[in-house]
Amino acid sequence: MSTGLATAGGGTTSSLEPVPRWENASFAVAAHSELVVAEGGTPLDVPPGYGPHLTRAVREAFRANGSREDDGSVVCGVVPFDPAGTAELRWVPDVVRTPWEPRAATAGPCPREIPDDPGYRAAVAQALRRIGAGELDKVVLARTLDTPLPGGFSVDGYLDRLAAANPHGWTFAVRTTEGLLTGASPELVAAVDATGLTSHPLAGSRPRRAGQTQPPADLLASAKDRREHALVVDHIAARLAPLVIDLDVPAAPVPTATDSMWHLGTRITGTPRPGVGSLDAALRIHPTPAVSGVPVEAALDLVRTLEPEPRGNYAGLVGWTDAAGNGEWALVLRCALLRPGSARLSAGAGVVAGSTPEAEHAETAAKFATALAALTGDDLPGEAHQP
Numbered sequence: 001m002s003t004g005l006a007t008a009g010g011g012t013t014s015s016l017e018p019v020p021r022w023e024n025a026s027f028a029v030a031a032h033s034e035l036v037v038a039e040g041g042t043p044l045d046v047p048p049g050y051g052p053h054l055t056r057a058v059r060e061a062f063r064a065n066g067s068r069e070d071d072g073s074v075v076c077g078v079v080p081f082d083p084a085g086t087a088e089l090r091w092v093p094d095v096v097r098t099p100w101e102p103r104a105a106t107a108g109p110c111p112r113e114i115p116d117d118p119g120y121r122a123a124v125a126q127a128l129r130r131i132g133a134g135e136l137d138k139v140v141l142a143r144t145l146d147t148p149l150p151g152g153f154s155v156d157g158y159l160d161r162l163a164a165a166n167p168h169g170w171t172f173a174v175r176t177t178e179g180l181l182t183g184a185s186p187e188l189v190a191a192v193d194a195t196g197l198t199s200h201p202l203a204g205s206r207p208r209r210a211g212q213t214q215p216p217a218d219l220l221a222s223a224k225d226r227r228e229h230a231l232v233v234d235h236i237a238a239r240l241a242p243l244v245i246d247l248d249v250p251a252a253p254v255p256t257a258t259d260s261m262w263h264l265g266t267r268i269t270g271t272p273r274p275g276v277g278s279l280d281a282a283l284r285i286h287p288t289p290a291v292s293g294v295p296v297e298a299a300l301d302l303v304r305t306l307e308p309e310p311r312g313n314y315a316g317l318v319g320w321t322d323a324a325g326n327g328e329w330a331l332v333l334r335c336a337l338l339r340p341g342s343a344r345l346s347a348g349a350g351v352v353a354g355s356t357p358e359a360e361h362a363e364t365a366a367k368f369a370t371a372l373a374a375l376t377g378d379d380l381p382g383e384a385h386q387p
C-alpha cells in the first residue's frame with residue numbers, strides 16, 4: 001500500500017534504533033506483517049455523531065496543522081458504534097511503520113470464565129420474535145465479559161500474542177477515555193490506496209474447531225448464513241455506489257478463517273470517485289449490517305433496547321487516513337478494553353430467521369476466545385496454535 005508514511009529503518013529494523021512498540025503508543029495497528037505506531041498527537045475536538053462534519057473536521061485538522069499529502073501525517077483513532085457517540089481521533093505529525101514480527105512471550109494463569117448467560121439467550125429469542133413479526137430482517141446482538149487480568153500481565157506480551165495468532169487481521173491498541181482499546185479485527189470496512197477501494201464484509205459464522213483446516217461444509221451450504229451474508233453485501237454495495245466509478249461485487253462469498261472462527265466473506269473492490277477517501281467510504285457504510293442489522297435504524301433501536309449497556313467503541317471503526325484519503329478502517333471486533341487489573345471483552349452475533357439462541361451464544365463465546373487466549377497466554381483448542 002502506498003501511503004507516504006515513514007518507514008523506520010527503510011524497511012529493515014536496525015538493532016541500534018529503538019523500535020516503537022505497543023506500550024507507549026497512542027495508536028497502533030499490526031497488519032500485513034507491519035506495525036504502524038503513533039505516539040502523542042493532537043486530539044480532534046469533534047461533536048458527537050459521524051456525519052459529514054467528521055470528514056470536514058479531519059480535513060480541517062490536516063489544514064490547520066499544515067499537512068501535505070505525502071508528509072507522513074495522519075488522522076487516526078476510533079469511531080464509536082452508535083451514531084450518538086463521539087469519535088476519538090487524533091492528528092499525528094508522523095507515524096512510524098516497522099516490519100513486524102511477534103516477540104515470544106509468556107503470561108501467567110488467569111481465571112477463564114465464559115458464563116452461561118440466560119439473559120443473552122432471552123434477548124436473542126426476543127429478537128427472533130421481532131423478526132418473525134416482520135419488524136426487521138436482521139439484528140446483531142452482543143454481550144460483554146469482564147475478566148481480571150493475570151498477575152504479571154504485560155500489555156506488550158498480550159498484543160504480540162494477539163497479533164501472532166491473527167496475522168491476517170488488524171491487531172490494534174488505541175488509548176481512549178475508557179481505557180486501552182485493544183483487539184484483533186478480521187473485518188475491513190474500507191481501505192483506499194493506489195489500487196483503489198476495498199471493503200471486506202464478514203457475516204455468517206461458525207466456531208473453528210480443533211484441527212479444522214477446511215471450512216465446515218454446512219457454512220457455505222447454509223441458506224440462513226448465505227441470506228445473513230447477502231443482507232450485508234447488498235447494503236454495502238448500495239451505499240458505496242454513489243462514491244465509486246465502478247464496483248466489483250463477487251456473486252458468492254468465500255470462507256475466511258480467524259484463529260477462533262470461520263466466516264463467510266466477500267471482497268468488494270472499486271475505483272473511488274476523485275476526492276473520496278478511506279474515511280468517506282467507511283463512514284458511508286458504518287455501522288454496516290455486519291454489526292447492526294437490517295434495516296439499520298430498526299436494528300440500532302433494538303440493540304439499544306435489548307443490550308444492557310451502550311457498546312461504546314465496540315463494533316465501531318478503528319483506523320487511519322492520510323491527507324490524500326489513503327487509509328484503512330477496520331471494525332472494532334474481537335476486542336478487549338483494558339483497565340487497571342481487568343479487561344472487558346465484547347462479542348456479538350447476527351440474528352436472522354432460522355437463528356437459535358444456543359448457536360448465537362456459542363458463537364459469541366467462540367469470538368471471546370480470540371482475546372481471552374491472548375490475555376491468558378493459553379492456546380486456543382484449535383489448529384491455529386498447534387505446531
Ligand SMILES: C=C(O[C@@H]1C=C(C(=O)O)C=C[C@H]1O)C(=O)O
Nearest residue numbers: 203204205290333347348349350
Ligand atoms: C459482531 C461480531 O462479528 C460480526 C458478526 C458476524 C456474524 O454474525 O456472523 C461475523 C463477523 C462480524 O461481522 C463480533 O465479532 O463481535
